[in-house]
Amino acid sequence: MDREWMCDPSKKSEEYIRGVNEFLEFAFQNSQINGKIMCPCTKCANCHSYSRVCVYEHLTDPHRGFLRGYRQWIYHGEKPRTSSSATKQNVEMEHDMDGLVHDVFGVHSTEEPICGEGERIPEVRENSKFYEFVKENEQMLYPNCKKYSKLSFMVHLYHLKCLHGWSDKSFSMLLDLLRDALPEENVLPKSYYETKKIVSGLGLGYEKIHACPNDCILYWDKYAKYEVCPKCSTSRWKTTNEDVQGNGMETSERRKKIPAKILRWFPLKPRLQRLYMSSKVAESMRWHHESRLNDGSLRHPADSLAWKNFDARYPTFSLDPRNVRLGVASDGFNPFKTMSITHSTWPVILIPYNLPPWMCMKQPYFMLSLLIPGPKGPGNNIDIYLQPLVQELQELWDDGIETFDAYKKETFQLRAAVMWTINDFPAY
Numbered sequence: 001m002d003r004e005w006m007c008d009p010s011k012k013s014e015e016y017i018r019g020v021n022e023f024l025e026f027a028f029q030n031s032q033i034n035g036k037i038m039c040p041c042t043k044c045a046n047c048h049s050y051s052r053v054c055v056y057e058h059l060t061d062p063h064r065g066f067l068r069g070y071r072q073w074i075y076h077g078e079k080p081r082t083s084s085s086a087t088k089q090n091v092e093m094e095h096d097m098d099g100l101v102h103d104v105f106g107v108h109s110t111e112e113p114i115c116g117e118g119e120r121i122p123e124v125r126e127n128s129k130f131y132e133f134v135k136e137n138e139q140m141l142y143p144n145c146k147k148y149s150k151l152s153f154m155v156h157l158y159h160l161k162c163l164h165g166w167s168d169k170s171f172s173m174l175l176d177l178l179r180d181a182l183p184e185e186n187v188l189p190k191s192y193y194e195t196k197k198i199v200s201g202l203g204l205g206y207e208k209i210h211a212c213p214n215d216c217i218l219y220w221d222k223y224a225k226y227e228v229c230p231k232c233s234t235s236r237w238k239t240t241n242e243d244v245q246g247n248g249m250e251t252s253e254r255r256k257k258i259p260a261k262i263l264r265w266f267p268l269k270p271r272l273q274r275l276y277m278s279s280k281v282a283e284s285m286r287w288h289h290e291s292r293l294n295d296g297s298l299r300h301p302a303d304s305l306a307w308k309n310f311d312a313r314y315p316t317f318s319l320d321p322r323n324v325r326l327g328v329a330s331d332g333f334n335p336f337k338t339m340s341i342t343h344s345t346w347p348v349i350l351i352p353y354n355l356p357p358w359m360c361m362k363q364p365y366f367m368l369s370l371l372i373p374g375p376k377g378p379g380n381n382i383d384i385y386l387q388p389l390v391q392e393l394q395e396l397w398d399d400g401i402e403t404f405d406a407y408k409k410e411t412f413q414l415r416a417a418v419m420w421t422i423n424d425f426p427a428y
Contacts (some may be wrong), residue, residue: 011059015242020059023073024052030077038075040067046075068149142186150187151198158199168192209388210236211261211373215381218263220388236260264371265388268350269396271367272324274402274415275352282322282407285354289321292356301325301353301419310419322405323415326393327351328369329422332377346372346382349387353419393418 003018027037036049044050046066050058060063070102072078139150148156168207171192179188189195210219216231217223227236238258276282288302301307307325311318329351332344348370353360372378372385393416395401400415423428 002420003071006071009062010067010127011062011065017060019090020056023059023076024056026051026078027055027073027076031075036055040070040073041065042067044064046070051152130139139187141188141282142183154189154199171195200305205264206264208259209263209265210259211263211385215378215384218384218387234260250416263373263385263388266368266370268367268369268389268392268416269401272352272416273401275324276322276403276405276407276414279406281355282405284354284356284359285324286321286407287356288354290327300357301327306419310417317415317417320415321354322410322412323417325353325419325422326416327353327422328418330382331427343374344377345374345383346370346377348372348386351422364424 003019005013005015008016010016023039031037032048036051037055038044038046039048039050039055039058040046041055041061041064043064044058044242059066095147100308141148141150141153157171157174160166166174171193175188175191179190182188188388189198211217212219212229212232212234214229214232214234216229217226217234219226223230227365228234229236236259238260288300292300292302294303296303298304310325317323327350328348330346330348332346334341334343335345336343347368350367350369352365352367353362355365359365370385372382378385396414396416400413402411403414404411
């Protein structure tokens, strides 16, 4: 179907009205729920459901119209095209920024908000951030640019920076050059800082937890407000020559305190929830139960005796195949790419084994949980640093966390369990 009519700025031409009616016929035949469909206008962005009359009003409103780039009606029953010719015809959906934004924010609301002329649409969860990203994705990189929106270009450029290790300064200089080379009306950010501020909203952050430099305690939980380690009496903060010369307190109070050691903790719960925000990944998370060839051969950890014994021992957990089976891996490495410096940083990685073999051992599905700093390895004191992860795992085992399954279109209580660890003998 030719969909150039969707770009009509007036929203009043005969071709546009006919196209809207064809869309409504198609959508209500394939995706209606209780007589409603998701509205694909620029303000609703496929996260509110309305009646046919209401969707028609939104799509024919001169200030709304169809969401830019929504040429494949994947939220209304149309299967995504996979051929190379189809991909070339629709560059906007190749980047799939609209799908990315929806997956990040988990917007799957099917409740109908207030609808009527002059009435304001109620906000959904994290509404302000969500619509900010929708707006960025709607904005062309420069007038008449059909290949990239502002958001898609920034994500691609930032991805290249991460892959090739560009410095922050070189990235800002590249942005200056691109802003000068592109038409004057371009909307590129001015610096790396502005880019990071926008793109960081699409990712998952981490928390900094101060640690005793002698690996005695974390300044976390009951020790959160301590200034000195209760076990070795070492200060929580770095001590400089200026502090010593100024007799300690007065000088250090005027200057910002710098922690002696910092553990970086990447919370696990939102990362597990993220796996179920994408319908494709959510479907793959059930592969071990529904699609695995069970003929006695050992092709996947689900074929192992350890997995089967675990299922027999904890039948309540294994009853829902969406519950996550995890492996934990850790080892020390020198991040400075030189053997002349002795330094050991320890990442703790989690691997979700629900996924099929061609996915679960790929980098995108590895979950960095903890980053234990050097310069010395934690040794037997690694359990001090594992506390935040252990607490999360205990909560995920006992109570779980409410999660939306984009594949089944339902909410369930997600639980998780550690099946085994992966390490060399010194780490063991």
